[in-house]
Amino acid sequence: MSKKKVGGKKNQKDEDWDAFLNETLQQVAEKEEPAPPQPPAPENEDDEESGDEGDGAGAGDGKKKKRRAKKGKKADEGAATASNTAAGKEKPKVLSAAAKAALERQRQVQEEEERLRKLREEEEARIRKLEEEEAENQRKIKEEKERKERLRREKIEAQKAAGTYMTKAEKEKMKKQQEKLEAMKKAGLINVNALSEAGSAPAVTGAALYRNNKKKQPKKADDQKKDDDASPEPVSGAAESAPQPQEDDEDDWEVVADQIVSGEAPIVKEPATPVPTAAADGSDDDDDWEAAAEGAIDLSSAKKAAEEDVEDQIELEKRREQERLKAAGLERLRRDEENRKRREEEERQREEMEKAERELYERKERSRKARVQREADALARRRPDNLRSPISCIMGHVDTGKTKLLDKIRHTNVQEGEAGGITQQIGATQFSRETLTLQTQSMQAVAPFQIKVPGLLMIDTPGHEAFQNLRSRGSSLCDIAVLVVDLMHGLEPQTIESLNILRRRNTPFIVALNKVDRCYDWKTMPDSPIQLALAAQQDNVKFEFKDRCDRAILQLMEQGLNAKLYWENDSPEDTVSIVPTSAVSGEGVPDLIRLLLVESQERMTERLMFSDALQCTVLEVKAIEGLGHTIDVVLVNGALNEGDTIVVSTMDGPVVTSIRALLTPPPNREMRIKSEYVHHSRIQGAIGVKIVAPDIGRVVAGTSVLVVAGEDDVDDVKDAVQSDIAQLMKGLQTDQRGVTVHASTLGALEALLTFLRDECKPPIPVSQVNIGPIHKKDVLRASIMHEKNLPEFATILAFDTTIDAEARELAEESNVKVFFAEIIYHLFDQFSAYMRTFTEAKKAAASSVVVFPAVLKIFPNFVFNKKDPIVIGVEVLEGTLRMNTPLCVPQISLDVGRITRMEINHKEVTQAKKGTQVAIRIENESNPTITFGRQFDHTHALYSKISRASIDACKDFFADEMTKDDWLLTIKLKKVFNIP
Helix, strand or coil: CHHHHHHHHHHHHHHHHHHHHHHHHHHHHHHCCCCCCCCCCCHHHHHHHHHHHCCCHHHHHHHHHHHHHHHHHHHHHHHHHHHHHHHHCCCCCCCCHHHHHHHHHHHHHHHHHHHHHHHHHHHHHHHHHHHHHHHHHHHHHHHHHHHHHHHHHHHHHHHHHHCCCCCHHHHHHHHHHHHHHHHHHHCCCCCHHHHHHHHHCCCECHHHHHCCCCCCCCCCHHHHHHHHHHCCCCCCCHHHHCCCCCCCCCCCHHHHHHHHHHCCCCCECCCCCCCCCCCCCCCHHHCCHHHHHHHHCCHHHHHHHHHHHHHHHHHHHHHHHHHHHHHHHHHHHHHHHHHHHHHHHHHHHHHHHHHHHHHHHHHHHHHHHHHHHHHHHHHHCCCCCCECCCEEEEEECCCCCHHHHHHHHHCCCHHHHCHHHCCCCCEEEEEEHHHHHHHCHHHHHHCCCCCCCCEEEEEECCCCHHHHHHHHHHHHHCCEEEEEEECCCECCHHHHHHHHHHHHCCCCEEEEEECHHHCCCCCCCCCCCHHHHHHCCCHHHHHHHHHHHHHHHHHHHHCCCCEEEHHHCCCCCCCEEEEECCCCCCCCHHHHHHHHHHHHHHHCHHHHECCCCCEEEEEEEEEECCCEEEEEEEEEECEEECCCEEEEEECCEEEEEECCEEEECCCCCECCCCCCCEEECEEECCEEEEEECCCCCCECCCCECEECCCCCCHHHHHHHHHCCHHHHHHHHCCCCCCEEEEECEHHHHHHHHHHHHHHCCCCCCEEEEEECCECHHHHHHHHHHHHCCCHHHCEEEEECCCECHHHHHHHHHCCCEEEEECCHHHHHHHHHHHHHHHHHHHHHHHCCCCCCCEEEEEEEEEEEECCCCEEEEEEEEEECEECCCEEEECCCCEEEEEEEEEEECCEECCEECCCCEEEEEEECCCCCCCCECCCECCCCCEEECCCHHHHHHHHHHCHHHCCHHHHHHHHHHHHHCCCC
C-alpha cells in the first residue's frame, strides 16, 4: 500500500514538472518573434562543415547546434503533448509548490544576470570614458609640445634671416671679445676720436672681425667656388680702400686691435640687416661668414642647435643639482660639526661635573674624617676630674608643681607670672655650684656628700597635653630626669606619657612626690629634709601620707616599675627612687637636689666627662624685641665663640651664618624670662645659651648646631646638619587651604599645629605659619582665603603674640578675623565658637536646598483629599521623610509638590524613618491642578526629588544626619534621576 502511494506521488510530481516546462516554453515562444525564413540547407553541408571544422572551434559550435535542435524538438513534442492534454481535459492544472519554487529561482537568476550585465556595461562605459579623457590629455600635451617646438624653430629661422643667430659658443666668444675691447677703451689703448671720425666709413661686420681667429687651411676648388658665391658685396667703396689682409696675417684678434688703435680700421659694428654684395676681388679675405652661414645651415644644423640647447639645459640642471648637493653636503657637514662640537662640549661639561662631584665627595670625605678624628681625639682627652654640669629635665602632668619646684630652688616666682599659671614654653635654668651648696646645707648634717660637678642645668617643660613635642625634646637632651607626681591625684595622663618617653629613651629618672603639704594637718618645716619633716608630723598625717604614697607606688607598679622611697631603696639600679617634696614650703627639696647630684656623679661619671667636641642642640626659636630672631640652645659639650661660623637647619634648608652675640640669663634665672642678659665672648658647656645671628628665623627646633672649623668643608657640614631634619619637618607641613597660625616660639607653634590637627574635632587645616608678631603681610596672606571662596579660613590664630596697628586696621578692612590667647586651649575654644556660628549660618542657608532621600508607598484606602492640597497616607519604604521634601513620580516625570505637614496618630511630626506610616499634606504652588487618581495613583511610588546641589549640601552641612542607608539610597536615586 505504501509503495503505491509513493509511486503515485512520484508520478504526480513528474506530471506537474512536465506541465510547468510546457507552459514556460509556450510563454517564451509567444514572447519571441518568429525569425525570418532561411533557405533550406542540405544535411550533408552541415555534416561537411562540422567535419571540416575538425578539432577546432567549429566542431564545438556544431555540437551546440545539434543539442539546441534536440532541445527544440523535445520542446515541440512537449508543447504538442500539453496542447493535446489541454484539449482532452477541460479542467486546467494547478502548479505544485516545487514548480513555483523552480519558477521563482529562474526569475531570480534572470534578475541577477540582468543586474550583472548592467554593472558590466556601466564599468565598460566608465573605462571607455577614462581612456578617452587620457587620450585627449595626451593629444593636448603633444600639440603643446609641437607648438613650442614650432615657435622655437620659427624664432631660430627669424634670427637666421636677420643674421643675428649665434650658437652658444659664439655668444660666449663674442661676449669675451667685447669685454676685452671695453677694457682696452678704458685703458686708453684705443683712439676714441679716430673711431668717431671713421664712423662714416662702412662698418666692419662681426664676421670680418672674427674671421681670422682660426688659421686658414687650403681649400678645394668646390669649396673655393662656394665661398666666392656666398661672399657678401661691399657696402661702399670705402671697403675697397681698406687694407686687405695678407695670407700670412696673424690669426688672432690682436691684428684687428692694432689696426683700430692706429686708426686704419673703422669701428666694429654689426649691421641690423646684412646686404649681400659681390666680392670685390673674389679672394677668401672678403668673404662674409654670415652670408656663408645662411647658405650652409640646413635642417641638420637646426637640429644640432636644438640638441645643443637641450644639452646646455641638461648641463645647467646638472650643475644646479651638483650645487644643491654640494650645499646640502656642506650643510650636513656643518651640522655634523656642530653636533660633534656640542657632544664634545657636553662630554667636557659632564667630565667637569663628574670631576667636580668627585672632588666635592673627596673634600667632604676628608672633612668628615677630620671631624670624626677630632671627636675621637676629644673623647680620648676626657678626664674624670673634669666634669660638666649634668642636665636634668623636669616633667609631669599640668599643675603638678614643676615650675614651682624650680622657683623654690632658685628663689624666684616664675610660675605666678605665666599665663593661667601654666608653662607653655620650654625653658632652662643654670644652677651654679654655690647655689647647690647653699640649697643642700641641711642635708650635709644628715647625709654628707661632695659636689664634684660645676653646676646643674634644669630644663622646664610644659605639662599640657598639647606640648608633647617639648616634653620629648627636653627629655632627649637630659642626663637624668625628675618626674613630678601629685600626691593627691597620683599618676595622670601626661605623667604616664612622660614616663613612657623616659622609658623609651632609657633615661634614668627620680620621682618627686609633690604636694606633701596638702596632707591634712601638715606641720610646715621650710627647706628641711623630708625625713625630719615626716618625723615631726602627727600619726594621722603620717598615716595619710603612707596611704597616698602606697597608692602612687601601686600605680607605678601597674606601669611595670618597681618604686620605693629613696631612703628604703637598696638597689637604685633597678628600682625607682621616690622623693616626697613640697614646692611651697620646701620640704624634701634638699633631698631631691642631693639625690640628683649623687646619682649623676656616681652612676654617670663617664657620660659627664667634659669633651672639646661641640654638642649643641636648638631648644627654642624666639623673636625678641631689639634682638630680632634668636635661638635658645643647650650647649652640652665643647665651646662657642663670638664670630664663629655655624651651620643650622631651617625649613628652607641649611643656613650658614655667624654668631653675633652669646647671651645667658643672670645666675639662677630662667632663660625664657625677660631680663638683662649677660654677654659672653666665649662659653663652654653644659649651659643654656641664647644665640643672636642673622637668617635664623626659620631654624627647626631639635636640630643640631655645628661650627665650621678651619679644615672643614661647608657642604659636608650642611649634609651633617640636615641628616635628621625630615622627621622634624613633618610637624610644620601646611595645607593649601586653612587658617594662619602665629606663635611666640617654634615649640609653641608645633604644639598648636598638633593640637589643631589631632585634638580638634573636626581637624582645623592650616595654610600659613609664622613666629613672632603679626604684620601687614601676614594679614594679606590670610585674606587670600576670601578669593578662594573660603571666608571661614580668613582667620589668624595668634598664640602668645601681638599684632601691630597697621595690621589690625588692614584686618578690619579685609574682614580677617584675628583671635588672641595666651593659653592654647582658650585659643581653640574661641575659634571653635566662631566656626560653629559660621557653619550654622551656612547650614541655615543650605536648608532650603537640601533634600534627604526617601521612597514612599501610597495607601489607596487612606486618600483624604485628592486635589491641592493632597492629603494621603503613605509608608516610608526607604530613607527618612522630612518636612519640605519635594516629591515626584520619576516614571512619568511628574512633580507632585512639597510636604507641608506630617502627622502620626494625629500628632504633628517633622520626620519619619523607614517603615513608618504617616499622613502627609502635599501642596504644589506651581501646578495646583495636580489630582490624585488623574495624573498619578496608588500604583505609583513617590520619590524625594534630589539633585546635585542637594547631595552636595548633605555632604557639606548635614553629613552627621545622614546614615549609611541614606547614602546607599542616594546612590540608587542618582541613577533614577541621571545625576552625574
